[in-house]
Amino acid sequence: xxxxxxxxxxxxxxxxxxxxxxxxxxxxxxxxxxxxxxxxxxxxxxxxxxxxxxxxxxxxxxxxxxxxxxxxxxxxxxxxxxxxxxxxxxxxxxxxxxxxxxxxxxxxxxxxxxxxxxxxxxxxxxxxxxxxxxxxxxxxxxxxxxxxxxxxxxxxxxxxxxxxxxxxxxxxxxxxxxxxxxxxxxxxxxxxxxxxxxxxxxxxxxxxxxxxxxxxxxxxxxxxxxxxxxxxxxxxxxxxxxxxxxxxxxxxxxxxxxxxxxxxxxxxxxxxxxxxxxxxxxxxxxxxxxxxxxxxxxxxxxxxxxxxxxxxxxxxxxxxxxxxxxxxxxxxxxxxxxxxxxxxxxxxxxxxxxxxxxxxxxxxxxxxxxxxxxxxxxxxxxxxxxxxxxxxxxxxxxxxxxxxxxx
Amino acid sequence: xxxxxxxxxxxxxxxxxxxxxxxxxxxxxxxxxxxxxxxxxxxxxxxxxxxxxxxxxxxxxxxxxxxxxxxxxxxxxxxxxxxxxxxxxxxxxxxxxxxxxxxxxxxxxxxxxxxxxxxxxxxxxxxxxxxxxxxxxxxxxxxxxxxxxxxxxxxxxxxxxxxxxxxxxxxxxxxxxxxxxxxxxxxxxxxxxxxxxxxxxxxxxxxxxxxxxxxxxxxxxxxxxxxxxxxxxxxxxxxxxxxxxxxxxxxxxxxxxxxxxxxxxxxxxxxxxxxxxxxxxxxxxxxxxxxxxxxxxxxxxxxxxxxxxxxxxxxxxxxxxxxxxxxxxxxxxxxxxxxxxxxxxxxxxxxxxxxxxxxxxxxxxxxxxxxxxxxxxxxxxxxxxxxxxxxxxxxxxxxxxxxxxxxxxxxxxxxxxxxxxxxxxxxxxxxxxxxxxxxxxxxxxxxxxxxxxxxx
Numbered sequence: 001x002x003x004x005x006x007x008x009x010x011x012x013x014x015x016x017x018x019x020x021x022x023x024x025x026x027x028x029x030x031x032x033x034x035x036x037x038x039x040x041x042x043x044x045x046x047x048x049x050x051x052x053x054x055x056x057x058x059x060x061x062x063x064x065x066x067x068x069x070x071x072x073x074x075x076x077x078x079x080x081x082x083x084x085x086x087x088x089x090x091x092x093x094x095x096x097x098x099x100x101x102x103x104x105x106x107x108x109x110x111x112x113x114x115x116x117x118x119x120x121x122x123x124x125x126x127x128x129x130x131x132x133x134x135x136x137x138x139x140x141x142x143x144x145x146x147x148x149x150x151x152x153x154x155x156x157x158x159x160x161x162x163x164x165x166x167x168x169x170x171x172x173x174x175x176x177x178x179x180x181x182x183x184x185x186x187x188x189x190x191x192x193x194x195x196x197x198x199x200x201x202x203x204x205x206x207x208x209x210x211x212x213x214x215x216x217x218x219x220x221x222x223x224x225x226x227x228x229x230x231x232x233x234x235x236x237x238x239x240x241x242x243x244x245x246x247x248x249x250x251x252x253x254x255x256x257x258x259x260x261x262x263x264x265x266x267x268x269x270x271x272x273x274x275x276x277x278x279x280x281x282x283x284x285x286x287x288x289x290x291x292x293x294x295x296x297x298x299x300x301x302x303x304x305x306x307x308x309x310x311x312x313x314x315x316x317x318x319x320x321x322x323x324x325x326x327x328x329x330x331x332x333x334x335x336x337x338x339x340x341x342x343x344x345x346x347x348x349x350x351x352x353x354x355x356x357x358x359x360x361x362x363x364x365x366x367x368x369x370x371x372x373x374x375x376x377x378x379x380x381x382x383x384x385x386x387x388x389x390x391x392x393x394x395x396x397x398x399x400x401x402x403x404x405x406x407x
Numbered sequence: 408x409x410x411x412x413x414x415x416x417x418x419x420x421x422x423x424x425x426x427x428x429x430x431x432x433x434x435x436x437x438x439x440x441x442x443x444x445x446x447x448x449x450x451x452x453x454x455x456x457x458x459x460x461x462x463x464x465x466x467x468x469x470x471x472x473x474x475x476x477x478x479x480x481x482x483x484x485x486x487x488x489x490x491x492x493x494x495x496x497x498x499x500x501x502x503x504x505x506x507x508x509x510x511x512x513x514x515x516x517x518x519x520x521x522x523x524x525x526x527x528x529x530x531x532x533x534x535x536x537x538x539x540x541x542x543x544x545x546x547x548x549x550x551x552x553x554x555x556x557x558x559x560x561x562x563x564x565x566x567x568x569x570x571x572x573x574x575x576x577x578x579x580x581x582x583x584x585x586x587x588x589x590x591x592x593x594x595x596x597x598x599x600x601x602x603x604x605x606x607x608x609x610x611x612x613x614x615x616x617x618x619x620x621x622x623x624x625x626x627x628x629x630x631x632x633x634x635x636x637x638x639x640x641x642x643x644x645x646x647x648x649x650x651x652x653x654x655x656x657x658x659x660x661x662x663x664x665x666x667x668x669x670x671x672x673x674x675x676x677x678x679x680x681x682x683x684x685x686x687x688x689x690x691x692x693x694x695x696x697x698x699x700x701x702x703x704x705x706x707x708x709x710x711x712x713x714x715x716x717x718x719x720x721x722x723x724x725x726x727x728x729x730x731x732x733x734x735x736x737x738x739x740x741x742x743x744x745x746x747x748x749x750x751x752x753x754x755x756x757x758x759x760x761x762x763x764x765x766x767x768x769x770x771x772x773x774x775x776x777x778x779x780x781x782x783x784x785x786x787x788x789x790x791x792x793x794x795x796x797x798x799x800x801x802x803x804x805x806x807x808x809x810x811x812x813x814x815x816x817x818x819x820x821x822x823x824x825x826x827x828x829x830x831x832x833x834x835x836x837x838x839x840x841x842x843x844x845x846x847x848x849x850x851x852x853x854x855x856x857x858x859x860x861x862x863x
Contacts, residue, residue, distance in 0.1 A: 327718050337644060
């Protein structure tokens, strides 16, 4: 439905190479009540080096979209119902290769990409770290998994097979015993040292004081902000092309949040990593992203450059959402709430998903899927008002002027 | 509602600007137990000397980072936990308050019999930890709580009818068909209805669950409600609905709110006055506009600077705070915020712990430190493994690599072999002072201690 139009938006407005391109992605969940269309025809691009903010309320499908990049949606009950996610890794691009479809590549290829070319930071740093491992051991796994060749460099080209296997964490029980015996012990220690140096360097990059000391600590000994720094260090350890940040600061205090955002921004600039930043907080997304995609009930409602979207939101949902954020200009009790609730997404009929809560909804909104249209330069919207104003009875220029003007 | 009760409520509420809750120096210290015998080895000072007043019909906002004690204070006020020090008074008149404060200033053994009797009278009528029988029940029905997580605060095995009707049944207000009707009218007042009576909490969305919580809190027609982060688990669109509802209820029923939240935008919208808490203490308090337009404490300023605001200038960057919140079991001397304050001065309460943490963060000299012998928090001897590192530390202290505000506060630094003696000028704890009518702050930059600062 929306794929062609959305692809058109990005292709024409593109200013740089793409890192990822999501096209008509649909992810459904099988439940007893029916098929839940959690993500329903979502299309967007992520450009090289940019931060794309994905905003939406609980249950709109933003986390599922993000997780599908790394194929982390459990299936069953999840069903990858359609569409594709093209991903250009920096290596492939350097070699002049084309994109790979993350939804269809083999599992071992996915292992190579996951944590290496695409990394993720999760919302709750307390839950994302293994409580039984020290920080050092936890971060070491990334290097063992993806950088085992480099770990063997200090040993020269002729490292024994057992050490090679140890550097990939593939040793069996017997091998582990052998590694403790004299001929191999010193070599294994060298690999271990190399890993520790790299872990310390990764932690130091996130401005953690005394990284060597932190490496011996367990996650419960660290504060929330510190844990999130560890996770950022882990995610950026392999210099990924795409970093997916799924509400990384929601569990943190504002003062710590500001620090973490600054850190992500700095590291991103230094490494030219692209970031897909997922959040429910509009003001935060405005602060950090270059472009914004607004999701509602499994679909992209509006996408555009941050300035454009916040200065002139097109979709009635975006407008309502911005108006609902408390501001110093609101009078108490006169906050513009969006009445009603997010609709059930079980076997939905063609319709604009927002029509049940939209102040401008007309008959057509409940019967026809809105097309995704390019409104102006890089600014796209899926709303009937911009497609068939006659059927709605209101033209775009007749919409009440948007009050929350950004100073 | 019985007509007698309605009448008496009407009478009380027309009194107007009377205080509903008065907090005098409230403390809540949690013991830290250790060892086989579970000996008490220290106290986490979650709330450490808070004085507040909440007057009828107003909303007092309480903001601060997680761990600053705002929820603990809310729990103390609502009678869920008992404070370990100070007093929380319900409906304490201004006359009684003045009398009470006079008596409390006198040491216990010097009080006259008459003073003791007055104290006893006030306590038995107003001090919530001393209330018994009918007075306690009256307090419980007049003070209700709405918690943050509406899912865990509603019993998953009870129907909405039972959840909302429970307070009515406990206080023997209604039963049978009357109870159901009362519940329906309560549900209607929060925008729900009869069709929801026979459902379980899991059948509702987050916003609806919070509405049920609010309906339950309203069941006994209280005059005071503690709202502990009532919307932080909700989406903005639903948050707006709940905030509008809370305002409507306040206007129609003359409710008094204590609104606890970490979201500055929400607190600003909902509150008449705001108190900012840091590490168990109130550091600033004033009207909502005053506090946001002219903050007089660097911590408040830092909170505002870190808060992303949809209305702010696009180019305005959000600023974070260095460091982490100190251990509430061993709060810093002087101003508790001095360890992270961007505008810290020499008289803010520098102490030995600051030297130690500076050594550990900025240098690697801490590795060779073997012991800290403290005579007080301001005066200690740092023992090192060898004479060389002691010399290095003394050098590092004197060559100006210390935080610029810390070195002037140092009174003595001397090296004795492998030991370094460090002594700071002792600084008393900061106190709240009024800087403008109704606006108090504890920051030395704004209080009477700034004269001392100018002398420096």
